[in-house]
Amino acid sequence: MAATGDAVSPTAPSTVPGIAELGVTMQRAKDLDAAGYHKKAERWWREALQRRIALLGADVPDLAPAYERLASNLEAQGRWRDAERYRMNAVDVLENNKAADPAELGRQATRLSRNLEAQGRMAEAATVAYFAMSALCRSGTDTVDAAWGYNNVGAILSAQGKLVEAEPFYRRALEIRRQRLGAADVDTVTSFNNYGALLGRLGRVDQAVQMLRLAFEARERDNPVGDRAAESAVNLGITLDANGRAAEATPWLQKAAAIWRARKAEDDILGSDTALAVNLVHLGRAAEAEPALRRVLAVRREQQGEHAALTGQAWSNLGVTLDALGRHREALSAQDKALAIALGGGPTEMLRVADYRANRAACLNALGRKAQAIQEYRLALPIYTATLGAEAPRTQNARRGAAGEVQGINEDNPTRVILPAAR
Known part of the structure; x- marks a missing residue:
């Protein structure tokens, strides 16, 4: 991985006073970050990095924590792209030094993969996650470090909707942790x-x-x-x-x-409001759910934008609710918006594409457009088979629909509530 960070001019002397000044600088940065003053803290983290380079040189493994702290500060400000270059620097100084600890290389690469995931660059995030897992497994494939690598790969695959692929990684991480940690x-x-x-x-x-x-x-x-x-x-x-x-x-x-x-916790409140509203739909109380889901949709559109994945989820949840209320044309329009957003997200959105196609099929069937409903199930089926497996309930429902057995599937098709990948 090629370094992409800024060149930093060393200014601090390689002396005991220089080390003391570095400690003072880092403490100021930590105190400001802890108080939530991330922008002010940034200046001190940058100065700490400069001092550390002046004291140690530009290519030593001990620089990795300094790059990591500055990257974390930038991420706290929402500046994921700026943070990425320092995450990359942390990986590079470890990867290019044979004396570096492979486990630390794996941990820093894991943080880089999560940064890329936060930017929506899922394919790159997965590649880096596998690289991190390889580094974490160098001292053994059944170590606590290895478990961390397995867990992160599982999380990335789960976030991509590749649930069948994610399952053995999550399972292996759990097996190791139970055995090693209790x-x-x-x-x-x-x-x-x-x-x-x-x-x-x-x-x-x-x-x-x-x-x-x-x-x-x-x-x-x-x-x-x-x-x-x-x-x-x-x-x-x-x-x-x-x-x-x-x-x-x-x-x-x-x-x-x-x-x-x-x-x-504002974003978590939105997620729980969505989950509770979906629960009302499943309890047969869709009329009570509609106002809450419309509020969630309005906030998602304002905060995330018209084309964000969470906005698409909000449209789909509202669509299933409208369908349950018998307002099938409105429901179909909402599902169309959700599907368009998911299709715009590329291959990492394919599980959502399948969900929205299945929800759209339910609307079409309710409107008497059976042939179109069957076509939607046929398009959803291979995605479900690949991401969930042949025996998963959603796959089986889609198989029934693709075979023309569309009656009753609408009642079995649960609304999707998409949460961030667990860690």
């Missing part, structure tokens, strides 16, 4: 959450619920009003809701919503 360790609990959420999306409900309950109980013991407990609660609620157990899902979704509202 069931109560925070990383093992993270694997319970991640693997459970994935199994739920694959339709393996009983296994998913077991994993997610373990994750929630551990996280609730640690912090009953924390983000992690809310994450596991909402994953458990969505898993139950999407697999025909809507009544069981409601208290879990309400629990997560209460935590996030108390914490004033």
Whole structure:
């Protein structure tokens, strides 16, 4: 990986006072970041990087943490592209030095992959994630470091909708962590959450619920009003809701919503509002769900833009709700908007493409346009087969629809609630 960072002019002397000044500079940066003053902190992180280069030289592995801290600061400001060059520098100084710790190279590469993912560059993120996993496995394929690499690859594949491919990586990460760290360790609990959420999306409900309950109980013991407990609660609620157990899902979704509202976590509140509204649809209370989903759509359009993936999800959720209310033409229009957004997202959006085609097919069938509905199911079927597997409930529904058995599929087709990839 070629370095892409700025050239920095060394100014600090290689002396004990220079080291002391570096410590003072870093502490100022840390204090400002901790207080939320990220822009002010940036200046001090840049100065710390300059001093470290002057003291150590430009190509030593010990520079990686300095690049990493500046990158983290820039990401906190939402400047993902600016941060990318420093993430790349951190990887490069480790990759190009034979004495560098392979595990640290893997960790820095993992952070780079997540940066690329945040920019929507999923194919590049996946490539870097595999590179990171390879580095993390150099000291053994059954180590705690290796588990971190497996987990990150699983997360990237899951975010791409490649759930069948993601499953063995999440499973392997969990196996290693349980064996090496024990069931109560925070990383093992993270694997319970991640693997459970994935199994739920694959339709393996009983296994998913077991994993997610373990994750929630551990996280609730640690912090009953924390983000992690809310994450596991909402994953458990969505898993139950999407697999025909809507009544069981409601208290879990309400629990997560209460935590996030108390914490004033705006984006998470939107996600929980969506999940609760979808739950109302599945409970036969679509009229109550419509206003909430329209509010979510309005916020997504304003904050994310007309062509963002979350905006497309909001259109689709609203469309399924309108379809449940018998307003099939309005529903079809909403699904058309969702599908257009997903098709514009390239190959990483293919699972959503399949979901929106299946939802669109339900609208077409309700309007008496059976031939068009069958065609939509035929287009969705190979995507579902590749991403979810041949036995997944959504794949089976699409197979029925593609064969012309479209009656009743609408009732079995759950609305999609898309959450960020679990870590």
